[in-house]
Amino acid sequence: MIDYVFRVGGEGGEGVIITGEMLTIALARAGFEIYTFRTYPAEIKGGHANYQVRASGNLLLSYGAAVDVLLAFNEEAYQKHYKDVRSGGVVIYDADSFSPASTDSLVFYGIPMTSLATEKVGIKLTKNIVALGVLAQFFDIPLPLFEELLKERFTRKGEMVVQKNLQALHIGAEYAKSQQKRESIRLGPGPRKTKELVLSGNESFALGAIAAGCRFYAGYPITPATDIMEFLAKELPKLGGFVLQTEDEISAIGAVLGASFAGKKAMTATSGPGFSLMTEMMGLAVAAEIPAVIVDVQRVGPSTGMPTKTEQGDLYLAVYGGHGACPRIVMGLTSVEDCFYGAMRAFNLSEQFQMPVVVLSDASLGHRKATVPVPDPSKVPLIERRTPTPEELRDYKRYRLTPDHISPMSFPGMAGGGYVAEGLEHDEIGYPAASNHEMHLRTTQKRYGKFHAVEVIANELARSYGVERPEIGIIGWGSTEGVIREAVQMAVDKGYSVGALHPKILCPQPIAKLKPFIEGAKAIIIPEVNFTGQFATLLRKRFAYDFIQLNKCIGLPFSPKEIFDKIEEVANDVRRDQRVHAEHV
Amino acid sequence: MSAEISEFTPNTYKTDEHPIWCPGCGDFGVLSSLYNSLAGLQINPKDLVVVSGIGCSGRTPGFVKSYGFHSVHGRVLPVALGVKLANPSLQVIGVGGDGDGFAIGGGHIPHAARRNPDMVYLIMDNSTYGLTKGQYSPTSPVGYQAGSTPYGNIEQPLNPLAMLIAYGATFVAQGYSGKPKELADVVTRAIEHKGFAFINVLSPCITFYNTYKVIPPRLKEVPKDHDVTNRAKAFELALQTDHVALGVFYQVQQPTFEDGVADIIKKAQASSRPRLDEIFAEFS
Numbered sequence: 104m105i106d107y108v109f110r111v112g113g114e115g116g117e118g119v120i121i122t123g124e125m126l127t128i129a130l131a132r133a134g135f136e137i138y139t140f141r142t143y144p145a146e147i148k149g150g151h152a153n154y155q156v157r158a159s160g161n162l163l164l165s166y167g168a169a170v171d172v173l174l175a176f177n178e179e180a181y182q183k184h185y186k187d188v189r190s191g192g193v194v195i196y197d198a199d200s201f202s203p204a205s206t207d208s209l210v211f212y213g214i215p216m217t218s219l220a221t222e223k224v225g226i227k228l229t230k231n232i233v234a235l236g237v238l239a240q241f242f243d244i245p246l247p248l249f250e251e252l253l254k255e256r257f258t259r260k261g262e263m264v265v266q267k268n269l270q271a272l273h274i275g276a277e278y279a280k281s282q283q284k285r286e287s288i289r290l291g292p293g294p295r296k297t298k299e300l301v302l303s304g305n306e307s308f309a310l311g312a313i314a315a316g317c318r319f320y321a322g323y324p325i326t327p328a329t330d331i332m333e334f335l336a337k338e339l340p341k342l343g344g345f346v347l348q349t350e351d352e353i354s355a356i357g358a359v360l361g362a363s364f365a366g367k368k369a370m371t372a373t374s375g376p377g378f379s380l381m382t383e384m385m386g387l388a389v390a391a392e393i394p395a396v397i398v399d400v401q402r403v404g405p406s407t408g409m410p411t412k413t414e415q416g417d418l419y420l421a422v423y424g425g426h427g428a429c430p431r432i433v434m435g436l437t438s439v440e441d442c443f444y445g446a447m448r449a450f451n452l453s454e455q456f457q458m459p460v461v462v463l464s465d466a467s468l469g470h471r472k473a474t475v476p477v478p479d480p481s482k483v484p485l486i487e488r489r490t491p492t493p494e495e496l497r498d499y500k501r502y503r504l505t506p507d508h509i510s511p512m513s514f515p516g517m518a519g520g521g522y523v524a525e526g527l528e529h530d531e532i533g534y535p536a537a538s539n540h541e542m543h544l545r546t547t548q549k550r551y552g553k554f555h556a557v558e559v560i561a562n563e564l565a566r567s568y569g570v571e572r573p574e575i576g577i578i579g580w581g582s583t584e585g586v587i588r589e590a591v592q593m594a595v596d597k598g599y600s601v602g603a604l605h606p607k608i609l610c611p612q613p614i615a616k617l618k619p620f621i622e623g624a625k626a627i628i629i630p631e632v633n634f635t636g637q638f639a640t641l642l643r644k645r646f647a648y649d650f651i652q653l654n655k656c657i658g659l660p661f662s663p664k665e666i667f668d669k670i671e672e673v674a675n676d677v678r679r680d681q682r683v684h685a686e687h688v
Numbered sequence: 689m690s691a692e693i694s695e696f697t698p699n700t701y702k703t704d705e706h707p708i709w710c711p712g713c714g715d716f717g718v719l720s721s722l723y724n725s726l727a728g729l730q731i732n733p734k735d736l737v738v739v740s741g742i743g744c745s746g747r748t749p750g751f752v753k754s755y756g757f758h759s760v761h762g763r764v765l766p767v768a769l770g771v772k773l774a775n776p777s778l779q780v781i782g783v784g785g786d787g788d789g790f791a792i793g794g795g796h797i798p799h800a801a802r803r804n805p806d807m808v809y810l811i812m813d814n815s816t817y818g819l820t821k822g823q824y825s826p827t828s829p830v831g832y833q834a835g836s837t838p839y840g841n842i843e844q845p846l847n848p849l850a851m852l853i854a855y856g857a858t859f860v861a862q863g864y865s866g867k868p869k870e871l872a873d874v875v876t877r878a879i880e881h882k883g884f885a886f887i888n889v890l891s892p893c894i895t896f897y898n899t900y901k902v903i904p905p906r907l908k909e910v911p912k913d914h915d916v917t918n919r920a921k922a923f924e925l926a927l928q929t930d931h932v933a934l935g936v937f938y939q940v941q942q943p944t945f946e947d948g949v950a951d952i953i954k955k956a957q958a959s960s961r962p963r964l965d966e967i968f969a970e971f972s
Contacts, residue, residue: 300971314964319774321766338967340956345773345949350799354766357759361739361770364757365778369770387760477968515755515771515778518734523749523756534705535750535758 104160105135107171107288109238110187112153112180115144118231119176123154124472125235125256129248130158131301131474134293138163138585139472140660145326145410151179160294163473164585165663171288172242174234176216177201185209193286195237197230210286212241212279219274229271236275241284243291246276300475304442304468304582305372307475308398309334311446312370314480317396318344319369321358323351323377326410327466328400331372352377356384360393364524366514368450372398375417376407378461382424385459389429389550391524392502392510394453394460394488396446401465403658412658413467415581418637421461422610430551432460433610435581437566439473445607447483452560452608454488456553457512463609465632467660468582488512496520500531504545508552554611561608565616569595573602575674576624578617578650580609580638583630583661590666599674609638612645621646625677628653630666696730698723705750714891715745715812717865722752722781722810724868725875736779739768741793743785744819745812745891762793765800765809769945772805776946779879780807787817790826790846801855801884805945808878808885812865813848814893822896834896848888849926853919853938859885860922860938864907865892866900870934877936883944890932903932910935 109126113119123141131137135158144150157167169189175181178201181194188194190208198213205211214237220230232253239246253268302310309331312320318339322332336346344367349355355371362369373381378399388395401417403409421433432452436445445462453460491499491511501522503510510531513520527535528543536542566584569591579587584605594601604620606613621627621642628651629639636652643650653669655661701723709715726736736754740746742761749756759767768782784793789811800809816834817823823836827848832841852860859881863871871889878885892899908931915921922938 298972300968302971306971310964310967313967319770321770340953343953343957345953347769347773349766350795353763354769354796354799357763357766358770358773360759361757361767361772362774363770364767365737365771365774367774369774383760384763391757477965477972480964515737515775516735521733521753521755523758525758526760527758535747 105290105293106159106161106167107157107290108167108169109156109158109172109174110153110170110184111174112151112184113176114179115146115150115152116148117176118228119152119154122174122231122235123156125249125252126156126238127472128252128301129244130156130290130293131299132248133245133290134295135159135290135474136161136163136295137301137472137474138166140166140467141470142659143411151183153180153184158290158293164589166660168662168664172238174238176230176234191286193288195234195241212237212282214275214278219278220271223274224267224271226267226271229268232268232271233275236272236277237279239272240276240279241288243289245292246272298477300477301472302439302475303330303470303472304436304439304464305330305400305470306334307439307442307478308436308446308464309338310478311443312396312450313338313342314443314478315368315447315450316485317368317370317450318342319347319359319362319367320344320371321347321349321355321362321369322371322373323349323355325374325377327402327469328372328374328398330469331398331400352380353384356381356395356397359395360384360388363393363395364514368394368454370396370398372400374400374402375404375420378417378420378424382420385431385461386425386427386429387526388459389431390526390528392457392512392550393524394457396449396453396460396462398462398464400469401463409658411466413465413632413660414656414658415463415465415583415632415637416634417463418580418609418633418641421463422641428547428551430554431458431610432456432557432608434460434462434607435609436462436464436468437581437584437605437607439468439471440475440478441584441607442468443475443478444483447480447485448564451483451486452557455486455509456557457488457509458550458553463581465582490514490517491520501533502529502531502546502549504531504549507556508549557608558611558614561606561611561613562615564607565613566605566607567602567620568605569602570600571602572623574600574625574677575670576620576627577601577603577666577670578620578627578629578638578642579603579605580631583632586661586663587630587666589663590670593663593667594670594674599670601670601674609641612642614645617642617646621648626651626673628669628673630655630661630669632656632660694727694730696727696732698727701726701733701753703751703753707751708747709744710895712894713744714814714865714893715748717868718810718812718871718889718891719748719751721863721868721872721875724872725879728872728876729879731779731879735777736781737771739764739771739780739782741784741788742819743788743817744893745783745785746788748783762788762791763796764788764793765796768807769800769803769805772807772946773949776806781879782807782809784811785818786811786813786815786825786827786848790848794826797852798855801852801857801886803945804858804883804942806882806884808875808887810875810878810887810889811848812889812891814891814897815845815899816893816897818893818896828897847926849937850923852886853922853926857886857938858883858940858942859936861885861887861936862932862934863887863889864903864934865889866904867934874936881939883942906932907934908932910937
């Protein structure tokens with residue numbers, strides 16, 4: 104079965120991202136499953152950028168292992184990446200820019216991309232399109248797919264631009280014909296015949312938010328979350344909604360709470376620095392019981408950190424951020440497809456339980472593109488906010504204590520439903536009760552009481568992979584789901600007793616799923632893309648268990664091999680311990 | 689409209705909650721002006737939202753029978769904007785004090801002013817932090833002595849009227865809590881104004897900074913012949929130091945933020961059929 108990894112590297116501004124995106128869409132339309140990974144500099148021009156595209160006939164769970172084809176626009180890209188190319192892999196480079204020292208283990212094609220673009224097309228910037236022509240010719244990717252894409256992308260810039268790009272594509276393909284093929288990589292048409300979408304995690308989430316009925320978004324631009332705002336800014340007005348770009352993140356969440364109070368499903372998306380600013384208002388949403396969806400597309404912190412790189416470093420902030428006893432639901436998004444349904448669930452949870460839902464994504468998930476089956480919103484039936492009946496409005500108490508801790512919520516315009524959404528401790532009506540000690544206990548119990556029902560949902564949503572009652576268990580959260588699943592499969596194939604549990608709701612924890620899983624295993628590994636093991640730490644509060652942490656903190660996601668190697672190491676330790684234990688007996 | 693046939697009287701807006709303000713607080717005058725103005729305009733309480741931040745004046749929503757939102761310190765304007773955008777048919781009134789509005793929340797004012805949402809923003813300016821016992825505020829005079837300025841305040845007070853005129857607010861006015869009838873007239877004009885209407889109300893703090901004797905002798909009506917559409921003249925009035933002017937300084941008509949939003953929605957819906965599967969098609 105075909106499973107190839109392409110990597111494009113070059114200077115920011117050389118068209119690396121466009122090349123990667125076009126390759127992605129062409130291969131997806133050709134019928135392959137796609138999983139991309141990109142890193143790019145924090146600067147707009149200059150700095151190194153690369154875009155990796157894995158294409159396969161099978162469902163893809165990670166960015167893969169060794170690179171099969173490296174397209175290097177300059178020497179820096181070659182030097183950075185050639186070590187990742189598998190033995191026998193292909194390096195295609197701009198021969199006008201540099202010439203690599205040849206090695207026997209790689210197949211080299213030096214293509215004068217710059218001079219073909221400058222001399223034959225007359226536009227230096229088309230060098231990356233020349234390169235796409237070369238790729239199409241070498242690896243049997245149908246050329247019409249690229250032709251179609253160039254037309255879609257450049258038509259609005261005029262017929263002249265379309266023609267120049269088509270010319271560049273054909274010049275690249277023609278040149279490649281003159282080269283003797285010395286490698287065996289051939290794609291051709293892929294096995295999938297049904298239509299799929301190519302979405303990034305951020306786009307998928309935004310679509311899910313629309314499907315959930317979100318009609319108000321307020322936010323402040325921040326990498327790597329901004330594309331959610333830009334997507335919705337274009338789409339929401341078509342549906343009668345609106346995106347407000349505010350003066351800061353405090354205003355963003357303020358406007359979201361105002362809109363939600365007034366009856367609209369509302370959200371904001373941000374990254375670490377912005378989320379830090381939102382924590383006070385998150386507490387207000389808890390106290391005043393206002394639904395709100397807050398997405399944190401995590402990047403490397405602390406402070407400004409590494410804005411374009413990935414980390415799972417905001418879990419503590421999501422669970423504990425803000426002052427006081429402040430229950431909120433925290434979810435982790437696990438894949439591009441899950442972003443769509445995760446968005447729908449986040450709105451459902453928020454509307455049902457009248458509390459903020461923090462949704463954790465990250466740079467690696469938000470920005471990577473993948474093929475996903477066309478989403479089916481009917482898979483997640485919508486849950487709407489409970490509003491008061493005419494009977495309840497006769498003696499309306501906004502914060503009425505009820506058996507399930509959920510009080511019907513009126514909205515402005517509803518006669519008899521008037522109340523004050525109150526950040527001060529308050530009684531059932533909403534009147535301030537800042538000196539009522541007993542009331543504080545009762546309202547705190549009310550707000551935490553909602554967690555009983557959320558926990559049931561958390562148990563239903565947790566997913567497991569691999570061996571059902573494994574000797575070695577893996578617990579992950581968020582965007583590591585795919586890579587863990589792939590590593591578990593590798594280990595199971597090798598005969599290890601390994602299984603994974605991946606909660607989607609992280610607060611409250613799915614205890615009924617975690618407890619038997621942890622107690623049944625001989626060792627538990629918790630892989631996290633952060634330094635201290637934040638989920639492991641949270642789990643230690645509930646389970647007196649010596650979790651084995653696997654932490655990666657270099658701003659990049661795990662590869663399957665890194666997790667597999669840890670599984671193997673732990674499996675060997677467990678076997679040795681068992682032997683030692685048996686000898687002592 | 690006579691009281692007999694009015695659906696809503698000032699009492700309509702009174703709640704069971706008794707104001708927590710000190711007896712003699714200027715905010716009582718502001719509240720009664722608000723009741724009178726609302727009744728005069730027959731604002732239906734179900735369509736009224738009073739939004740506040742933190743401070744003595746922040747408690748106002750609890751004393752107005754309607755919908756209210758007692759948010760966090762300094763964030764009246766973002767919350768109020770969210771309410772207004774979610775349902776433009778609502779009457780939104782933001783209230784706060786000089787600390788809430790000009791110190792912690794000062795960063796929101798220019799953006800609210802230039803967006804021009806159709807709402808009222810009423811500041812009860814007592815030039816002190818009453819709820820935390822009298823520390824200096826952005827409108828306290830130089831030399832003001834209190835707990836955090838035992839040697840006297842060394843910061844220049846800001847000029848709320850000049851600031852709002854500079855930021856592009858389309859309605860800028862000043863009132864005094866001791867003249868509730870005149871204040872109610874200004875509030876009425878602010879509610880009637882289509883756009884962002886700012887009122888600075890001098891509202892003395894009887895406990896920590898009693899200005900009841902200082903303010904009245906300095907008050908003068910805005911001159912009858914003042915042209916409210918003349919921004920330079922409005923500045924002049926705001927910057928002069930001979931007296932404190934009461935009334936409307938500046939008022940012009942400009943498109944509101946909600947008008948702009950409605951236009952965008954109209955444009956977007958004209959060019960595209962809003963269905964999820966059609967949005968999906970863009971990504972296949």
